[in-house]
Amino acid sequence: MRRNREMLLGLFLNQAGYHEGAWRDPGVPANGGIDVNHFAHLAALVEGAAFHFVFLADTPSVMEPDLGSIARAGRNDGFEPITLLSSLSSRTKNIGLVATATTTYHQPYHLARMLASLDHLSGGRAAWNIVTSGHKSEASNFGQNELPAHDARYARAKEFVQVVKGLWDTWEDDAFIRNKETGVFVDTTKLHQLNYRGDFLSVKGPLNVARPPQGYLVLVQAGASEAGISFAAEFAEIVFTAEPSLEGGKKFYAMLKRKVRALGREDDQVLVMPGIIPIVGRTKQEAVEGLRRLQAYTHIDAQLGLADRVLGSVMDLRSFDLDTKVPEALPPTNLVQSRQKLLLDVAARQNMTWRQLIQFISDSKGHLMVVGTPNEIADAMINALDQGAADGFNVMPATVPGGLKDFIELVVPELRRRGKFRSAYSGQTLRENIGLKRPINGFLRARHADVLKSSD
Template identity: 70%
Template sequence: MARNGEMALGLYVLQAGYIEGAWRDPSVPRTGGVDIDHYAHLAALAEGAAFHFVFLPDSPSVVERDDANIARAGRNDTFEPITLLSALSSKVENIGFVATATTTYHQPYHLARMIASLDHLSHGRAAWNIVTSGNKFEGANFGDEEIPEHDVRYERAREFVGVMKGLWDTWEDDAFVRDKKSGIFVDTAKLHVLNHRGAYFSVRGPLNIARPPQGYPVLVQAGSSDAGIRFAAEFAEVVFTAQPSIESGKHYYANLKRQVRQLGRQDDQVLVMPGIVPIVGRTKQEASDKLKRLQSYTDPEVMTETADRWLGFVTDLRSIDLGSLVPATLPRTNFIQSRQKVLLELAARQKMTWRQLIRTISDSRGHLMVVGTPDEVAETMINAFNEHAADGFNLIPAIVPSGLKEFTELVVPELRRRGKFRSASSGKTLRENLGLKRPLNRFTRAA
């Protein structure tokens, strides 16, 4: 996306909102996690504000480690993303759909077929958020005692993405002639069988669905570890990252774009879109009061469990003096290494105690959090954009639908007034709206 002065915006959707206890707020639908109308309402709000896409996270497991925390968690009753987004594709017309799916516990043929189907169903609005599994409980659902080592997961992911692209290129764009008079449905001269043999996968092909309308659905990736950044530089077109300050965002942005260029890619074809958690009030005090109310919904044990999980299960915070300072380092985790690093760096920079870090993780998980007026939220976003810390943002409402509604009604008009956000969709496909090129079929390109 050429930086024409306007940022991209995505909506990161959790059924109640990002703050753990948000589901307890009276304004949140009780059964929203399994209510298609609830998600359709959120998608319609985002589409009406000209957001570029809706982004659904996912984990193929319950992430809490004991019944006491499972009992209080409001996130274990929700749809699988590709299924949900396929349903939403008939309810909203312009907004894109980012589906999270792990390369560690899927097979590429199945996933290539499902995401191609989503791209066809939505007429070219699909994207795949490539993750490598970061939760210790996922492996047991697929026959593993533990998930594979961090760097091994990325090696598998690299091969996985290559297979997916090869399968999406099975058919040239005009292969399906569907000529009723001659009886020829497909021109097999434009069929290409993959015949992949690799370290992790053996996939013959061909894929039994036409090439996706976008060529490939938009590729999204959220890793910020060294391995994750290398992977993003090689494959990603949209990068979702947690950067708690503009300064950390500038460093990440420059590092990623440099690696993108070193690989011969155009850096305007890789969009950096960090998360932002805004608490918006018409006054600063009103915004602070909203945050305090939302914080009051989260049980202290749930907060501690959440912090342990995002730090990678390398310590037991229930046995630590919460008034003591957070150490500069912790044992390296096999799970989400980049988030542990971001959180420890934030704690060191602000000289946080464990109690303060636990609260910060509960509120924002290390994403940029802004508590203030519409002008203050917009100013923070514009500064990050102008300082090359972001090409846009993934909005992460602390609570939905109210947090999303406040942002669209109060902050979006301010961004537009300053010429930093569009007022309508600019294309039919997600690629067109993001300014991303449609990839050529590898087989026709080679020819």
């Protein structure tokens, strides 16, 4: 475990900032979503501060449920993640690049090829955030009326990851000899045909890209439902989670690490990184005023559209009296189940009205939000690290670049002063920088196991 060691830090790369009203802040570029120089600037800021990676979320759809919320949402003009991160790979040197891609609406051969290419382009700095799609707006973009059932999406995802890893392994690391004198470009004894057939997928292979520099890209996952946690325990190397309380974070951390060990994996090879929204002020009052300003920018239509989505799109919030109490339960959802549960738990603990819950969602979407001085934010982060609730954090500034600069200039020095964050990179690849082992080719591992079995 990484407890009492230096923390990992990622940046949740967002065109405006994580707060729903961020795009209206005067310091935020209005066209940031389609300005590669804006994203390159953000990546340069965190690379200069020795962050471990940038994390780019994605949904292949317009998520808002109606024209009123679409009109007010500042996010529907952005880049596709692998395309953007491929560009950033040439503008950065050390920072990791985490691309989100769904297993529900991709084909594994295409995605294995694109992600392997990103790892080669970046010199071994790429990661894949594995999602199963959780928004009903996606289905109709791919010829479906509804998303597949929640557990079926995870069953397909399990096959999908196995196929992608198998495709990455179809060439051994030294297969491409490229010998001009002999005319032999590749040693075909080091080629392994996948020939995968499962319940959801059938893929022959081989992949027409050399094995990625990292062997496998770092695998990231963010689901916290029962199926999502089981998937994370089996496959994930970084787990991005939403948890607004220390006690909840400790329970999740301990549970996940137990499941990881039960599957025979090393628990220090699975890193838990909750999201944190730091709103930094040189005084507490300055930070509070910063949050209030963002809240004033956020139109109720945008708030309602966001709340509808993260609560699972199971009710029409516009028909509710927003000053009534939030019920203990809502209709079940086939969408993002864990976030609905988390938000209802928060509402119950704090006895919230609908209006209060909608504001809470607009501010944080259920992540930990700390509004205060650099010392207060550092205290919260170090406390979570030392008490076994986190191995690091995915930092989600309320605005960019301003909120990010505040965090780097005010909080990062305090973390370093207390010995909890590094000041330089320690390796060339993302795996090296976050302490993850490079995986052995799966075909060679299986062959070795067969040799050992036959010698018994």
